[in-house]
Amino acid sequence: GENVEQHPSTLSVQEGDSAVIKCTYSDSASNYFPWYKQELGKRPQLIIDIRSNVGEKKDQRIAVTLNKTAKHFSLHITETQPEDSAVYFCAASRNAGNMLTFGGGTRLMVKP
Amino acid sequence: DTAVSQTPKYLVTQMGNDKSIKCEQNLGHDTMYWYKQDSKKFLKIMFSYNNKELIINETVPNRFSPKSPDKAHLNLHINSLELGDSAVYFCASSQRSTNYGYTFGSGTRLTVV
Numbered sequence: 001g002e003n004v005e006q007h008p009s010t011l012s013v014q015e016g017d018s019a020v021i022k023c024t025y026s027d028s029a030s031n032y033f034p035w036y037k038q039e040l041g042k043r044p045q046l047i048i049d050i051r052s053n054v055g056e057k058k059d060q061r062i063a064v065t066l067n068k069t070a071k072h073f074s075l076h077i078t079e080t081q082p083e084d085s086a087v088y089f090c091a092a093s094r095n096a097g098n099m100l101t102f103g104g105g106t107r108l109m110v111k112p
Numbered sequence: 113d114t115a116v117s118q119t120p121k122y123l124v125t126q127m128g129n130d131k132s133i134k135c136e137q138n139l140g141h142d143t144m145y146w147y148k149q150d151s152k153k154f155l156k157i158m159f160s161y162n163n164k165e166l167i168i169n170e171t172v173p174n175r176f177s178p179k180s181p182d183k184a185h186l187n188l189h190i191n192s193l194e195l196g197d198s199a200v201y202f203c204a205s206s207q208r209s210t211n212y213g214y215t216f217g218s219g220t221r222l223t224v225v
Contacts, residue, residue: 032213034213034214038153042218042219043202043216043217043218043219044155044202044216045216046213046214046215049212049213087153089155091213095208098143098206098208099145099157099160099168100157100213100214101157102154102155104152104153104154105153105154105155107153
């Protein structure tokens with residue numbers, strides 16, 4: 001089955017700096033890679049996703065990159081703000097709508 | 113109008129009791145899941161149902177029994193609760209034929225004392 005590793009487990013940045021979270025996956029058939037943000041006491045919410053036919057996708061201050069050959073993908077947050085503080089999860093599946101395997105999560109803390 | 117709703121939101125119970133958590137989705141999705149999130153925040157798949165049929169059953173003690181009366185509902189019954197069952201349980205749904213990910217419920221925080 002799929003195995004997703006996520007690093008770092010905790011990340012502390014100063015407001016305005018960039019944050020990068022990296023994930024690797026094991027199943028070469030995986031082709032859908034979403035990222036979820038979970039604020040304290042709340043549900044995980046989808047913030048961005050990427051499919052294996054593209055290498056990069058941006059949405060305002062967040063971007064995701066995918067390297068299929070190396071089987072890794074990353075989340076980039078620029079100009080971080082205190083409200084970006086949360087736990088971020090990467091995930092992978094063979095198709096959107098199918099079972100997701102999640103990484104272990106990254107606790108991002110943005111210091112004002 | 114909540115897309116994926118879980119009840120109850122909080123559940124505190126004693127060891128040895130039996131309890132149920134309910135989940136309903138109004139998105140018309142055909143697949144539903146239960147995930148367990150432990151104190152370290154790791155999200156671990158427990159069960160998945162597609163159109164009321166069990167398709168994934170990970171290594172979960174058989175004290176946990178899911179039931180899907182129809183494709184909009186997936187309930188989780190837990191017998192003989194143990195301290196280690198304390199966690200947040202998330203229900204989620206998805207549509208296999210679409211290009212979109214999961215929608216999660218708000219979670220049920222189960223505390224076994």
